[in-house]
Amino acid sequence: MTSTLMDRPASVARMFIDRVTTAGSREAFRLPGAGDSWESVSWQTTGDRVTDLAAGLLAVGLEAGERVAIVSGTRFEWILADLAVMCAGGATTTVYPSTIAEDVAYILSDSQSRVVIAEDAAQLAKVRERRAELAEVHTVVLIDGEPGPDDAGWVIGFDELARRGAELLAAKPDAVTERIATIAPDDLATLIYTSGTTGRSKGVRLTHAAWTYQGSTLSSEGILRPDDLQYLWLPLAHAFGKVLLTAQLAIGFATAVDGRVDRIVDNLAVVRPTFMGAAPRIFEKAYAKIVTTIAAEGGPKAKLFDWAISVGRKVSEAKLAGRSVSPLLAAQHRIADALVLRRIRDRFGGRIRFFVSGSAALAPDLARWFHAAGMLILEGYGMTECAAGASVNRPDAFRLGSVGRPLPGTEVTIAEDGEVLMRSPSVMTGYHQLPEATADALHDGWLATGDIGELDADGFLRITDRKKDLFKTSGGKYIAPQPIEGKLLALCPYVSQVVVHGAGRNFCSALIALDPDAVKVWAATQQLGDLPYSELLASAQVHELVQGYIDRLNAQLNRWETIKKFVLLERELTIEDGELTPSLKIRRKKVEAANLDRLDALYTS
Template identity: 60%
Template sequence: MPINHDTSFLEHMPPNCAVQFLDRVDKSGAREAFRFPRGDDAWESVTWRQAGDRVRRLAAGLLALGLEPEQRVGIASSTRYEWILADLAIMCAGGATTTVYPSTGGDDTAYILGDSESRIVFAEDESQLAKLRDHRAELPAVDKVVVFDAGLADGDWIISLDQLAELGDAHLAEHPTAVEDVAKSIAPDQLATLIYTSGTTGKPKGVRTLHRAWVFEGEAIKVQDILHEDDLQFLWLPMAHSFGKVLLSTQLACGFATAIDGRVDKIVDNLGIVKPTFMGAAPRIFEKAHARIVTMQAAEGGAKEKIFKKAFEVGVKVDDLKREGKSVPLLLKLQHGLFDKLVFSKVRDRFGGRVKFFISGSAALNAEIAAWFHAAGVLILEGYGMTENAAGATVNHPDAYKIGSVGQAFPGTEVRIGDGGEVQLKGPHVMAGYHNRDDATRDALTPDGWLRTGDKGELDADGFLTITGRIKELFKTSGGKYIAPPAIEAKFKAICPYVSQFMVFGAERNFVSALITLDPDAIAGWAAENGKSGQSYTELVNDEAVRTMVGEYVDELNGQLNRWETVKKWKLLDHDLSIESGELTPSLKVKRNVVEANNSDLIASFYTGS
């Protein structure tokens, strides 16, 4: 069944995010809206009506502080229920949310809040508050800070969420319909968010996204009829990132409940507790889960490992036959049923056992890993988009998907392949431009108004888009051969269960080289099985046995590549990449130029005398 391309919904969309939320509260008042952890084990649940009451009080508090239409309000926080409340309150008060990742340093935090001219800032905790205090002189426009964690308010510059709600109560006593009046007055083209892209070079750019963009995203997913009121989302993605934000827009459109906990190290545990029906995630999460399951089975060895390998051999064979429209022979069907009970059901149980599908975005998902999960009955629907188009432009559908592609265009979205194979987008979700960056805005849009993505891609006869690489990431060797690093890197991640990052270099050089980091958890498991338990990460990457093991995987990779693509020299780094080191963005993308700059001498040494 093809994706629903009916665009009649465009004529009936809510005019803005505030009305979209208030309509959802009216429609689904008694149903569960959010649940979130309280302490170590307990989860608290709130209805749409309870969330609506809290948001209304906070929005009125912002109005009491004098917030005017389109004035910016910052949120510096990890993903938690209070982030959602703050964002919805800003929307309902007619302001524009400015997002700041909790991992953003003090200087960049001050730059974002200063460049956006934010008047009010929601700060999660003492660490976020410290950045604001340290840079207060650079933030003359910030006249109030609202803290999420208790006990940090000073009653003057810094107030608590409860104090903001009390200001709202007083405002509503005098102006009972203040929030509803503001919500009705917000035009579709009013500024809703400034999301600063974690630029790999220079200062981050603030993407100006309008109310109509976020409303469109949610409504375009709703008409595809893949999510409903009785679904349950698990949300861990950074809400400062457009992928997290679009999942909130989708929730408002569809009315399902969301369990929220931004702690990445708790994802697997939480899935077992929450038992969601779907979740959005970056590919790194699926890579880690795949590696963990594979290495656990390898550690057991013997008959269990043989059954595990045979199960996936059968699972992939069955998938291939179905994809080709062929019938599955009876013996293979019986084997598949047995392996589903013995192996695949246990893989699904790791994710809570109720997942209908995952949505993968923010970076490319390796097709082999997607196929591996699919063989186990875990469907990963890859989508595509960027902050500049409010996160979603294309997505695979449970009834119409092609592994390795990023799906078909959202209804109401246009996709074309421009000069040089560049993917270009058009639709109600495209940004209004970069804040205070007219030159950058002009560069981002074609003369006829299409958004340049900077990605190379191909559209097939059915309208499925495949991304083949970043235009800027393609490089040419000194021998004149083009190399697409993401394709080589993805292959290695599918082969080696111990890898965290694999980065290919060789522009204008006579061969390809690579820097490799290992997943700390996976290699610690390997160490325990190989008599090296207790050794540090640095000790392990310098261990001859580890280097030999990784070298065998590199050899396996090279056997799958063209001669000019093969990796001739490589090195294990003594640390994994991290957000804190500045080598990963908060959405877990590698900042290739930062890694290259940090290791320029090492990379140069690969080619000395070559």
């Protein structure tokens, strides 16, 4: 292990203070302002604000090791709050803003959170609704808005918390510094409740050492640089977003923060970041938008686009295979790049060194399309239980379709049944108050991931599916649904989500949700633009469109994997309806159960 890893700070709080000391006036964060403007915030300004907020938490009585819950979307104040909690010696309980009041109450109660930092009146209402069940919560801090008349003594504003902290520091200037000095590497830093696809969420206990290992490792690997600019939209209640923040503390690059998903593409063109982390869904949507828009225009423009992508693919294939590019192909590529490929990259700001994909499986064909356009997607692998990172592709050592090699200090092995097992300094200490679940997951320091995978001769890890998602047909054939679903998403820009079904059945079928915007663009080219979306879905033309892509998919599959029939869902799957986790994974069993009658009909007709 490198000296960088051995000498890592004792806590995330210490890592942050060290960064403020060394970086000072350098840009730390960039925040959206009026219109398309962005405002820069220095490390020193960030450090001053965090110190005041941390002292404010001490002023309201937060003791070392106590939990503070953050119920908010991704924004600068979330980051300030999280850093303040750790600098005050507390531990952050993360709560997705989409969580319903009942589940918010469960998380706050199970975590024994003493303070809640709520984004706005809507999040405050969830806490207030269940106040009788939350006797341990003594203070709620409201980021946006003012406390109501009935909240006196219980709810205070974000600025008021900082004001109380400034008062405490005036009397005890070293109050926060002294608390930071008491934090040990094995102290709890974060309690993240898994958004799992089944069952009630479990609190994953992650120490300061888990996060500092992640930050120091990414620093030592040289994947990210101090002069990088990150665009951060990821949910910070998720480990993927949190680990990128920790990497920022270790490396010192700046981060532009805006959690509004509908603003990603527009913001990228303005911010012009050098890298961004995202779930595969974001890349799928971007690909679909570009391809369907060009297809709808048709004519010479569409032919030029297809030619340019085909040239890009040839160059990409040569580079990936380690072959030289012929002079003729290189000349064609210069033309293709000038006329088409560069414009695709400009949609993402034009300066992207690479994207990082995580949280779910990325379709290899989608990664190849982006590579053909001149943009590298580095897929990584991890889970909440190991503070997000276990393996990742590197810019100078990657294989599309894999999740890269394990991080230094992390060991990965494959069990006899194909399950991926890992051992790492960032593995959780256990599930909060769940000793039996902890014992099931941890065995002699090894974490059973629940994922099926394989390691190649060069140490690159490939994840083939979730162990619990594998199913067997009535003919005795095992099916891994995720690779099939990924292939269809990469083939068909009109498909938004897909669930392959077939457990105990004599063939595979699929539940398919289309992208309404993409379908409407296509419909306009077919003189169907006046039809309501529901009638479009029921039309023979749309079924023929989808069937054409299913046929192309089936040509790439084993006979027993092929999709014989499908159902088009009336709408996209959503977090709000409980069909997706907050990290955009499909709760496939819930989706299948909700559509069981329609699935049954496929096998009786």
